[in-house]
Amino acid sequence: MAQIEIRDLGIDYRKPKSNEVFSAVDNVELSIEKGEFVTIVGSSGCGKSTLLMAVAGLVNLSRGSIKIDGKQVTGPGPDRAVVFQEASLLPWRSVRGNVKFGLEMQRWNGGDLNERAMQMIRLVGLSRFSDYHPHQLSGGMRQRVNIARALAVDPDVLLMDEPFGALDAQTREIMGTELLRIWERHKKTALFVTHDIDEAIFLADKIVVMGRNPGHIKEVIKVDLPRPRDEAILDSDDFHSLRKRLRAHLAEDMSSMQLVKEVA
Amino acid sequence: MADMTAETTATRQVSFSALRPSREAVVGTLAVLAFLVLWQIAPSMGWVNGRFTSRPTEVFFAAIDVFRKDDFLFHARISLTEFVAGFALAIIVSIPLGVLLGTSKIARYLIDPPLMALYIAPTLVLLPIMVIWLGIDMAPKIAVVFLGAVFPIVLNTMAGMSEADPRFLRMARSFGATKLDIFMRVLVPGSLPALLTGIRLAVGRAVLGVIVGELFVSQAGIGYQINLYGSAMRIDRLLVYVLIVSAFGYTLTILVRSVENRIRDWRSK
Numbered sequence: 001m002a003q004i005e006i007r008d009l010g011i012d013y014r015k016p017k018s019n020e021v022f023s024a025v026d027n028v029e030l031s032i033e034k035g036e037f038v039t040i041v042g043s044s045g046c047g048k049s050t051l052l053m054a055v056a057g058l059v060n061l062s063r064g065s066i067k068i069d070g071k072q073v074t075g076p077g078p079d080r081a082v083v084f085q086e087a088s089l090l091p092w093r094s095v096r097g098n099v100k101f102g103l104e105m106q107r108w109n110g111g112d113l114n115e116r117a118m119q120m121i122r123l124v125g126l127s128r129f130s131d132y133h134p135h136q137l138s139g140g141m142r143q144r145v146n147i148a149r150a151l152a153v154d155p156d157v158l159l160m161d162e163p164f165g166a167l168d169a170q171t172r173e174i175m176g177t178e179l180l181r182i183w184e185r186h187k188k189t190a191l192f193v194t195h196d197i198d199e200a201i202f203l204a205d206k207i208v209v210m211g212r213n214p215g216h217i218k219e220v221i222k223v224d225l226p227r228p229r230d231e232a233i234l235d236s237d238d239f240h241s242l243r244k245r246l247r248a249h250l251a252e253d254m255s256s257m258q259l260v261k262e263v264a
Numbered sequence: 265m266a267d268m269t270a271e272t273t274a275t276r277q278v279s280f281s282a283l284r285p286s287r288e289a290v291v292g293t294l295a296v297l298a299f300l301v302l303w304q305i306a307p308s309m310g311w312v313n314g315r316f317t318s319r320p321t322e323v324f325f326a327a328i329d330v331f332r333k334d335d336f337l338f339h340a341r342i343s344l345t346e347f348v349a350g351f352a353l354a355i356i357v358s359i360p361l362g363v364l365l366g367t368s369k370i371a372r373y374l375i376d377p378p379l380m381a382l383y384i385a386p387t388l389v390l391l392p393i394m395v396i397w398l399g400i401d402m403a404p405k406i407a408v409v410f411l412g413a414v415f416p417i418v419l420n421t422m423a424g425m426s427e428a429d430p431r432f433l434r435m436a437r438s439f440g441a442t443k444l445d446i447f448m449r450v451l452v453p454g455s456l457p458a459l460l461t462g463i464r465l466a467v468g469r470a471v472l473g474v475i476v477g478e479l480f481v482s483q484a485g486i487g488y489q490i491n492l493y494g495s496a497m498r499i500d501r502l503l504v505y506v507l508i509v510s511a512f513g514y515t516l517t518i519l520v521r522s523v524e525n526r527i528r529d530w531r532s533k
Contacts, residue, residue: 058434075440081438086431090432090453092454105439106439
């Protein structure tokens with residue numbers, strides 16, 4: 001059995017003013033194997049972040065189920081850790097203090113907290129900055145801290161919600177390579193939401209393409225590019241054809257959006 | 265390497281500014297000196313009546329008199345006691361209340377409107393009632409200090425708590441934080457700067473409360489002395505007391521602000 005089993009998932013929201021109910025995600029079926037790197041890609045409003053937050057246990061399901069290692073997800077748990085879109089680092093804590101935060105919350109008893117935190121900070125290459133505060137760091141560095149904080153609690157599943165979305169293209173590419181380097185070490189199951197096509201292909205074993213109204217899975221694409229990967233792969237033929245395929249999906253979504261606008 | 269150079273430049277700048285006073289300091293000092301000179305010569309030049317304005321030198325000698333005789337310490341102790349008692353009471357009541365209001369929406373809906381009304385109204389108008397309830401001893405002044413100080417602290421603590429960044433809350437929950445964890449590790453440290461702002465604003469209102477309270481009803485205290493010398497037309501001594509009050513309030517405010525700034529350092533973006 002797969003490590004993560006999502007069956008017939010639906011998530012409804014009530015619009016705050018009109019009391020109208022709409023579906024953010026509907027009819028989602030997805031299986032993710034242990035150690036797999038899965039990226040979820042789609043245009044904004046396709047429910048990809050909602051899906052991720054559901055796996056994190058941070059939103060309530062309206063229909064269906066999510067199971068991890070056979071256990072129903074009912075809320076956040078130590079088997080999962082989230083890397084959020086914006087750094088969400090506590091500004092009054094140092095880099096080390098922030099990395100320790102998750103450990104403190106989970107009452108970590110696998111040894112010295114400081115040592116564990118420093119180990120993770122070294123892993124993301126920020127040893128010299130362990131006493132800095134978030135406002136002294138660049139956006140890329142902050143996301144490194146964010147990743148270190150999630151990895152520190154040693155989760156089985158790493159959930160990432162557009163972690164590099166706010167970074168410039170160059171930094172983003174570096175962070176992607178860096179993330180793969182870290183991931184190769186532990187091969188934790190990873191779920192990574194992005195709207196960047198190249199990023200989605202570069203990182204993935206499997207790409208989940210989502211569409212909108214309501215959010216659903218359009219296609220699951222296997223990526224057989226060899227690992228370990230580096231930027232050179234961006235110019236390969238396989239990469240190009242995958243990119244073309246994804247572009248077509250997203251373009252379709254955009255045109256249907258246009259249509260809705262015109263009708264309205 | 266890059267940030268090491270940045271550090272040395274920063275240190276150099278600091279040491280320079282210590283040697284050479286800033287333009288702000290020079291202009292400020294000159295302005296004060298000019299004012300003192302003008303004040304000193306104005307009565308002799310016949311521009312103003314010295315009986316009403318006094319002179320810096322007279323105020324200076326009056327200050328020596330006040331500190332040597334005049335039971336200064338006696339009066340200061342009374343005013344200070346009223347201030348400290350009222351302020352301490354305000355802190356004891358306002359912080360838990362602010363926390364409650366900041367964390368419970370229902371409590372906020374319930375108490376927010378009357379709280380706002382009391383905050384905006386000058387609490388000194390309640391002084392006559394306080395006198396009827398509490399007599400003319402220290403108690404009504406303590407009450408007025410309390411009323412002046414309590415609202416800014418409550419409102420700022422409440423704002424600090426309720427305006428906590430929702431992203432922090434979600435992040436904490438994702439790591440399985442309990443409600444208590446979120447309170448202790450996210451809400452409390454996050455609202456500390458707002459709490460200090462409240463305390464700083466409260467200092468001014470509390471000082472005002474003591475002095476005005478004493479001006480109206482008292483048999484002793486700094487405000488009593490100000491009233492006494494005012495009716496006796498002793499402008500020099502009156503000004504000595506006024507300066508003492510303002511120095512006291514100023515020093516406290518600066519003190520709180522420096523703590524505030526240190527804590528706010530990490531927020532500076």
